Amino acid sequence: MEEIFVTRPAMPDLEEYGEILKDIWQRRWLTNMGKYHNIFQSDLLNFLDAENIELFVNGHMAIELSLQAFNFSPGTEIITTPFTFASTTHAIVRNNLKPVFCDINPEDFTIDVAKIENLITEKTGAIMPVHVYGNICNVEEIDRIAKKYNLKVIYDAAHAFGEKYKGENISRFGDVSCFSFHSTKVFHSIEGGAACFADKRFGRNLYYLKNFGISGPETVDGIGANAKMNEFCAAMGVCNLKHFDENISARKKVFDRYIENLSGIAGLKLNFVQKDVTPNYAYFPVIFGEKFFGATRDEVFAELEKAGIHARKYFYPLTNAFECYKGKFNPEETPVALRISGQVLTLPFYPDLPLEVVDKICKIIRSVKKS
Numbered sequence: 443m444e445e446i447f448v449t450r451p452a453m454p455d456l457e458e459y460g461e462i463l464k465d466i467w468q469r470r471w472l473t474n475m476g477k478y479h480n481i482f483q484s485d486l487l488n489f490l491d492a493e494n495i496e497l498f499v500n501g502h503m504a505i506e507l508s509l510q511a512f513n514f515s516p517g518t519e520i521i522t523t524p525f526t527f528a529s530t531t532h533a534i535v536r537n538n539l540k541p542v543f544c545d546i547n548p549e550d551f552t553i554d555v556a557k558i559e560n561l562i563t564e565k566t567g568a569i570m571p572v573h574v575y576g577n578i579c580n581v582e583e584i585d586r587i588a589k590k591y592n593l594k595v596i597y598d599a600a601h602a603f604g605e606k607y608k609g610e611n612i613s614r615f616g617d618v619s620c621f622s623f624h625s626t627k628v629f630h631s632i633e634g635g636a637a638c639f640a641d642k643r644f645g646r647n648l649y650y651l652k653n654f655g656i657s658g659p660e661t662v663d664g665i666g667a668n669a670k671m672n673e674f675c676a677a678m679g680v681c682n683l684k685h686f687d688e689n690i691s692a693r694k695k696v697f698d699r700y701i702e703n704l705s706g707i708a709g710l711k712l713n714f715v716q717k718d719v720t721p722n723y724a725y726f727p728v729i730f731g732e733k734f735f736g737a738t739r740d741e742v743f744a745e746l747e748k749a750g751i752h753a754r755k756y757f758y759p760l761t762n763a764f765e766c767y768k769g770k771f772n773p774e775e776t777p778v779a780l781r782i783s784g785q786v787l788t789l790p791f792y793p794d795l796p797l798e799v800v801d802k803i804c805k806i807i808r809s810v811k812k813s
């Protein structure tokens with residue numbers, strides 16, 4: 443039986459990557475802001491139409507160090523959502539800051555902007571929303587609230603690479619937007635990440651945090667960590683960026699096939715492209731509501747597993763329900779997120795997923811009935 447996983451990384455031609463590897467072999471400069479790091483950085487600056495950019499070893503360090511670069515005092519409250527990958531919440535806690543969980547809206551699963559203001563206190567320092575599945579948060583309302591209360595905005599944009607809202611690249615929203623180039627993401631550099639931001643002073647803090655605070659051969663001006671991207675990852679990023687548009691077109695075909703197959707089924711909610719958004723087709727989540735044939739998400743999941751199809755429950759459990767946060771947070775305080783996390787399944791989705799496999803997956807879903 444052929445196993446089908448939820449994602450499969452897009453790869454450049456081996457020869458294309460090999461050409462760059464040959465150059466790296468000759469140069470013997472393997473990391474520390476090398477030639478390909480700098481090429482990748484400037485390619486991305488253009489592609490994302492960003493004001494400034496820093497590359498990172500991964501998306502998590504882009505997020506964690508971005509938060510750190512604001513120098514919030516310990517215990518500062520960060521308003522965020524629990525319907526996300528572990529990284530978002532961990533980044534807050536690992537900075538000795540306090541996550542305050544806002545619920546999500548049931549339409550696009552991003553932060554419910556109507557519930558943010560109630561959570562703001564004297565201790566609030568920032569809002570850290572997530573563009574979940576590439577669904578763009580209500581950036582206008584978040585911007586309005588942040589300005590009114592003088593808060594920073596740090597977007598977890600790990601799912602939103604390459605997207606635009608009303609024609610503007612999403613790298614330009616908030617004080618900083620953080621991307622992940624992990625192999626499972628819509629665009630990857632094996633491992634990698636980037637932070638895009640407007641303020642150059644913030645950028646200097648960020649650079650120090652990624653490279654030991656080193657500012658010159660004999661000067662260390664910051665108490666930094668090490669989160670640099672190496673040449674091999676940068677080279678993969680340079681190659682993959684050239685094929686990004688082709689990949690998105692291929693993803694759209696798979697997306698359309700799923701929509702065609704799964705539209706109009708009672709109790710099954712699909713994730714359509716948002717108004718005013720240029721999408722990247724990053725994920726294909728489906729919500730199995732109460733009316734879905736009387737079968738639960740877990741029953742559908744089990745049925746797919748039997749056929750060697752490995753869908754994933756993104757995002758279950760919620761981060762505020764993690765074992766490591768037991769007793770600290772209460773998932774009941776974010777009831778919409780709690781409900782959705784029990785109903786969602788992200789289906790296998792990648793550019794070269796054969797359309798016949800999409801049909802097979804959908805057939806299994808349509809035939810699940812409660813016995």
Ligand SMILES: *Cc1c(COP(=O)(O)O)cnc(C)c1O
Pocket residue numbers: 500501502503526527529530572598600601621622623624633634635
């Ligand atoms: C993947 C991901 C991250 C972390 O990125 P890495 O590159 O894996 O460190 C953060 N937030 C979200 C929402 C993600 O999906």
